[in-house]
Amino acid sequence: MFKKLGEDIAAIMARDPAAKSRLEVVLCYPGFHALLLYRLANAAWRRGWFLLGRFLSHVGRVLTGIEIHPGATIGRRFFVDHGMGVVIGETAQVGDDVTLYQGVTLGGTSLHQGKRHPTLEDGVIVGSGAQVLGPLTVGKGARVGANAVVLKDVAAGVTVVGIPAQVAISRAKQQDTDFCAYGTSIDMPDPVARALDGLLGEVTALKARVAELEGAPAAGAPANGSNGHRPDPRPDPRPGASRDGN
Numbered sequence: 318m319f320k321k322l323g324e325d326i327a328a329i330m331a332r333d334p335a336a337k338s339r340l341e342v343v344l345c346y347p348g349f350h351a352l353l354l355y356r357l358a359n360a361a362w363r364r365g366w367f368l369l370g371r372f373l374s375h376v377g378r379v380l381t382g383i384e385i386h387p388g389a390t391i392g393r394r395f396f397v398d399h400g401m402g403v404v405i406g407e408t409a410q411v412g413d414d415v416t417l418y419q420g421v422t423l424g425g426t427s428l429h430q431g432k433r434h435p436t437l438e439d440g441v442i443v444g445s446g447a448q449v450l451g452p453l454t455v456g457k458g459a460r461v462g463a464n465a466v467v468l469k470d471v472a473a474g475v476t477v478v479g480i481p482a483q484v485a486i487s488r489a490k491q492q493d494t495d496f497c498a499y500g501t502s503i504d505m506p507d508p509v510a511r512a513l514d515g516l517l518g519e520v521t522a523l524k525a526r527v528a529e530l531e532g533a534p535a536a537g538a539p540a541n542g543s544n545g546h547r548p549d550p551r552p553d554p555r556p557g558a559s560r561d562g563n
């Protein structure tokens with residue numbers, strides 16, 4: 318139990334860039350508190366102490382806003398970042414190293430008693446507000462975009478987004494297998510740099526167009542003549558002179 322908790326704390330430290338110390342995780346992380354109460358509730362549930370299990374799960378929900386049914390199966394190093402509005406149903410199965418953000422539902426779509434909640438395989442990341450509904454499987458290492466609604470199986474390693482969720486990035490393109498904070502690629506370009514690049518491109522194109530309209534080449538624009546000057550299309554007025562020098 319203590320070994321597992323140590324692992325849980327280390328996992329939170331590794332996955333949340335905002336976490337400064339282990340003590341901070343223990344005192345201030347609702348995801349950690351919910352997991353602690355879930356483990357107690359689940360132990361009670363497995364012994365047939367259903368009311369105690371439900372009560373501990375309810376205490377966890379009141380304290381953290383994260384509702385994990387005591388009958389759910391949760392793997393090791395599970396991390397719910399921020400908490401609030403997370404619901405994990407009774408027959409949900411969550412593998413190891415799974416990360417959920419606030420507002421995620423692992424919910425059912427039917428009232429039958431059997432398996433009716435999703436299975437998340439190892440290393441899955443589910444973005445904030447995403448709804449994963451029904452007895453489907455989200456494959457190993459897959460990522461679910463913020464606010465997506467997942468209604469069918471997701472293959473291992475792919476990223477799905479939207480309502481209903483569709484594949485946005487296939488496994489071939491998604492090469493980073495390590496955890497990436499917030500599910501975003503580590504080598505994602507800086508959005509400010511990307512915007513500046515776009516602006517620079519537009520400014521260069523506009524300068525070239527202005528120069529073209531004014532009949533003079535712009536600095537940095539590709540020159541048409543070998544000496545960097547645009548060739549004069551008018552005939553040479555000097556007597557006997559021709560444009561090719563003859």
Ligand SMILES: CC(C)(COP(=O)(O)OP(=O)(O)OC[C@H]1O[C@@H](n2cnc3c(N)ncnc32)[C@H](O)[C@@H]1OP(=O)(O)O)[C@@H](O)C(=O)NCCC(=O)NCCS
Pocket residue numbers: 399418443444445460461462463464465476477478479485486499500501502505
């Ligand atoms: C889905 C996600 C994992 C993809 O991240 P990524 O690998 O960096 O991919 P990109 O940002 O390059 O996006 C790929 C495509 O999916 C689209 N997309 C990304 N996230 C989306 C989302 N949540 N909903 C709809 N479309 C989305 C992008 O617009 C892009 O489309 P394009 O190729 O047509 O331009 C990420 O955007 C995401 O939603 N992460 C969850 C973050 C989160 O919940 N944070 C909470 C912190 S409190």
